[in-house]
Amino acid sequence: MNAIDVRNIVKKFGDFTAVNGITFAVEAGEIFGLLGPNGAGKSTLIRMLTTLLPPTSGTALVNGFNVVTDADGVRKSIGVIPQAMTSDLELSVEENLLIYAKLYGVPREKRTRLIHDLLQSVELLQWADKPVKNLSGGMRRRVEIARGLVHEPRVFFLDEPTTGLDPVSRVAVWEMLQHIKGERDLTILITTHYMDEADKLCDRVAIVDHGLLKALDSPMALKASVPGRNVLEVSFASAPEGWAATLERLPDVESVIVHDRIFRISSRNGPATTMALMAAAARSGVPVHSLSVQSTTLDDVFVHYAGRALRDALQEPSPLEHSLVMRR
Template sequence: MAAPAQSGIAIDVRSISKRFGALEAVDQVSFMVKSGEIFGLLGPNGAGKSTLIRMLTTLVPPTGGTATVAGHDIIHDPNAVRERIGVIPQNMTSDPELTCAENIGIHARLYGITGARRRERTAELLEAVGLSDRANAMASTLSGGMRRRLEIARGLVHDPQILFLDEPTTGLDPVSRVSVWEMVTHLRAQQGRTLLLTTHYMDEADRLCDRVAIVDKGHIVALDTPVALKASVPGASRIELQFDPDLPRGAADLEALPAVKSVRALGSATYRISSDRGPASAQELIDLARAHKLELKSLSVESTSLDDVFLHYTGHGLSEMAEADPQPQRGRA
């Protein structure tokens, strides 16, 4: 089933909105996800990511706008959407009182997969997520990482075209996170499956996603590849360097360089420069030192992060928002 949609567009979201009483959780959001793409929704808790994913997976009806998923309208043809998507919700929804094999087997039956095919598919998926040896273990006995892998296996039982992962690594230890990342990368590599994931981890979005939409207060404030998003932040690369001896005209020599946006003297012939060109600026600085026959005692380049992007577009840092609202409510995000 996991073949790319013929149009090349897996998900087409058109002015979708969701209101809970006075709260506009998602406000006229539009975007498209290409087939075979890993698309990330990045934002803090409460930004509207989970509400958005719940609307796209037909769990929550929108109050405005609509979307097509795998070519089917989420409002008018929800069952066709459900047949073509796999969902790994933010909350663990596997049954703790069933074994791993039973959890997958019963989910297979919900997709109409029965008999020998069901047994084969269960074994294949347990093997794929590295849980074959825990097939008969109760889900309640699994670690957080294993349970998340079980959830992923369950979401793949019917070989969906599009996989939705709502904060797939939240609450996992670093080793389990890396394991889930590898699995996500592998899933895209297989048959060009499309993945849409939400996260509030910058490194996760940066590492996994082809394109990232930055979500804040129910709106998409920026959408592009991680590289392009970082490049869109003016002067966001920071370079710190020390000359020996100091430059003849000090900061003025540095300000004359085309790559340099601003200079701050830190004392002891040390300067902090902001630049649009990132690491490429380093060559100009080396050439400057040579021209004045100075020694470059130290030079460090700090690249733009998605945190800088988030700060640039929203006016506040992602980590501070996440700390301020650590527990998303059910039905909202």
């Protein structure tokens, strides 16, 4: 049985369609990433799967429970880390976990051991009695990860868990999640717009944009699906007319995209294309201003499937976004 099974799910807010008929399944034990820019529909999707929003149409099963007809069954079997930091700042780390253990009905005799083990897993045992307000952003996120697991869920949802964290804290959260995943029989669904995060953490990645599923596969397969194994990003002091067409004729070049006077060249053979490009530039008297050669990344995959246009579109605010309080 799949841990998550989503079929043709739709969510509309008035005339605005936030999620437009997405279908996918997550196998038990997978770390599944939902990638997409802001406003792509990731959070709406995760809110439907965690019973916070009712879908307009379509079905979603989590651990075999329907998110609409058996919401309570879903809630008992999942752990959720919302996008906002939702720990009680005035309470201590341990108290935050204790309250949630009680909310989930964890038996008294299991509570103490579970909380101790979880705090050990997220390396916060020595801070157990400290108020959350005294912790750094990364530590608070680790408190929330521990809190989300306090009732031993089988599926763990994390909505942009590293947004706003510094690079060191982000890496710490990744390691923490991998460590916890190694210890427990857990399926993880994580939304992010950090491609490197998805690349390192996820077994499979779904790219979502404008409420649609654009691609779904392992990071490796997705990278292989994008034309070119290397990407050259070149800028020239002054590029003559028809220069892009000249570059397309270079050896092993698959495509050339020009954006903001930067030539993004997909190549099957980076070194060979680089040599040919330098020679062509010297022959034509076109000075090279900068040049970089990279392997294909999920960024390239994302650009390939979702395009480069900025997402300046209105969207339905969530009820909480009316607030003046800053959310992460």
